Amino acid sequence: MLLRSIPYFLHRALKNINSNRFVYLLGLGTTAACLLIMGAFLLLFVNVHTWFQGWGHTLSLNVYLEDGISHYQKDKVYASIQAMPGAKTMRFISKEEALTDLKRALGDQSKFLDHLAHNPLPASYEVIFEGDGGPDLTPERITEKLEKADGVEEVQCSAEWRNKVEGVLSVAQFIGLTIGGLLCLCIVFIATNTIKLTLYARRDEIEILKLVGATDRFVKLPFLIEGAIQGLLGGLLSVGLLFGGYLFLSSKKIEVLGLAPLEFVFIPAAYVVALVLIGLGMSAIGSLAAVGRFFDI
């Protein structure tokens, strides 16, 4: 009988949604917003992770040169970098270019730089090592070797940044999981309250249904279906919005730390399914909680 009744319950749930569409849309919107925040976190993590993994295969160095370095010394530094296995991209950044880059990065706040008596920024070489260069291509070895060269003031290695970013990422991951958990609770709470409001609006109908012999399951099922539909639609809506956001971001050229522009990727299909299922599951739990304490007629 239950299987036969599913289309009937679905029909009743959809009819109920239609008659309480304002409250329902409000609940749906809030659920979608919660899932969108979760999805945005996922999108951020997936992209940072992907970008970070790609970065893991390349090693970038900034070789800062001493002020007043001679052409001969500069060429020598250049030659010693070029001689290293795996050194692919090399760009010389003059003191003036470094200052211009800094001004651009600071934007409106760059005015104070105009009052500087002299340019304190050093000229540098930007170097990227690619591939597996063997035991000689460890960040420590390269740094040590280059720092010994004449005219080199300091060598900054992306590995240092990577370690720092890794630490930040683990903290962010923890914060993300905590926020995710709180958002799940929010979805449960939203569904509970939406269904409670509809229960209240239809208390007369429920009373009559019970008086003519409706079982608890008969009365409760449409409300559970309503909650599940809210979660499902909220999930789908959030995925849609997330995809829109992704398309917008991927059309932009975003550069970080002077590295190659970030290539945006969308969250994997499994995450999309998980996001929709979280919406559906949490909303179903919320509805279950709402109908759990039912009218005893």
Add this chain to the structure above:
Amino acid sequence: MIQLYNVSKKFGANMALRDIDLKIGKGEFVYVTGPSGAGKTTLLRLIFGSEKPDSGDMLINAINLKRIGRSKLDHLRRRIGFVFQDFKLLPTKTVFENVSIALEVMGQRAKVIRKRTHQALRMVGLSEKEMSYPLSLSGGEQQRVAIARAIVKSPMILLADEPTGNLDPELTREIVTLFLKIHERGTTVILATHSRALLEAVPCRTIQLKQGRVIEDRCY
């Protein structure tokens, strides 16, 4: 069919029913009468299972209502029709939907629901108004919708609480005739009323209550 043994029920300090001993057989037509507050509605609600007795035992078709579980009670209610004093119709649903709801909860097929709802509405003379909404109907018509909903599932027992309370004598006669028609089909009918006119128009077994006690149980 319906047996009550020393049944008492109180609400707070108010004793609604005291030591009621009663037997109503299958297919009987019974009036429960008495002044307001005598316990008529409480007695019907006990038989319907929406109240449980504080003491004593109540059997309906050998099922003890004092120990009945939620699920069994729901199923028992499907075999009892109740016409409420305030009709309890849903204003946002049509006459057809208000009646068919009693069959929907039983999981009947749509075709069966349509057929039996049309039959019930024909029986109460409301075939023409099946698409109307309750608030557009007169008091008598609303009462007949409530009766149609109670009889559409062919109940073994039909309970009616003051079914002619707000009706004029002509409509009262119409409604009573309807109850007699239902009774002729073998349904046990129990009407709670304080209308003398009704008791005199169609004399039947009459149980008179006063302050929660049976003071007279007479067959005509």
